[in-house]
Amino acid sequence: MAGHSSAVAARTGNNPFLRAVAAISTLAGWCSATMIVAAVAITCQMIFVRWVLNASTVWQTEAVIYLVISATLIGLPYVQRLRGHVNVDLIPLSLPPRARFALAILTSALSIVIISIMLWYGYEYWHFAWDRGWRSDTVWGVRLWIPYLALPIGFGLLLLQLVADLVAVLTGADKPFGLE
Numbered sequence: 001m002a003g004h005s006s007a008v009a010a011r012t013g014n015n016p017f018l019r020a021v022a023a024i025s026t027l028a029g030w031c032s033a034t035m036i037v038a039a040v041a042i043t044c045q046m047i048f049v050r051w052v053l054n055a056s057t058v059w060q061t062e063a064v065i066y067l068v069i070s071a072t073l074i075g076l077p078y079v080q081r082l083r084g085h086v087n088v089d090l091i092p093l094s095l096p097p098r099a100r101f102a103l104a105i106l107t108s109a110l111s112i113v114i115i116s117i118m119l120w121y122g123y124e125y126w127h128f129a130w131d132r133g134w135r136s137d138t139v140w141g142v143r144l145w146i147p148y149l150a151l152p153i154g155f156g157l158l159l160l161q162l163v164a165d166l167v168a169v170l171t172g173a174d175k176p177f178g179l180e
Helices: 016-052 060-074 076-081 090-094 097-132 150-171
Strands: none
Touching: 016 060, 016 076, 016 150, 060 076, 060 150, 076 150, 090 097, 097 150
16 A cells, blocks of 8 residues: 555653653664664775775674664664554554454554564573673674674563553553554
8 A cells, every 4th residue: 555654653641651661762763873873984984994095894894784783673662663664554444443453452462472582582592692702703703792682672672662552552542553
């Protein structure tokens, strides 16, 4: 379905929990944007070093890769808060209000379960890297627990935002799927 969606950023009302989660998700969005800017700056520096100074680079490519992946994961809650993920709203639009509410609860619950599983395995993977002292197989040899930390943080913050979205619908602070 082409066109502009009528959905807006998740509403918080006067609920302190929803407002706190919105603030945390916004901060995560700013951190994500900062990582993207840093990756662009490092890429420009790498191009200058390689083409102008004719020198080799050691850490730049790996740093850019880790920054962009981390920015993607850390930015998840912000995008969820803004309802910026790709969605198809044909079914929610065609449903009556009570069925739309039930579908919103079902999809929120399923999303929470799936992201909880991803958080669990992301934490486990990060913990293995930290506990076993894993390092990358490059000249830079970065300690892998540092970039892998984006897994539990990103999925944990996304889970928090999903719970807030569910609470907002259940308490009436927001409409199902953000649709009036």
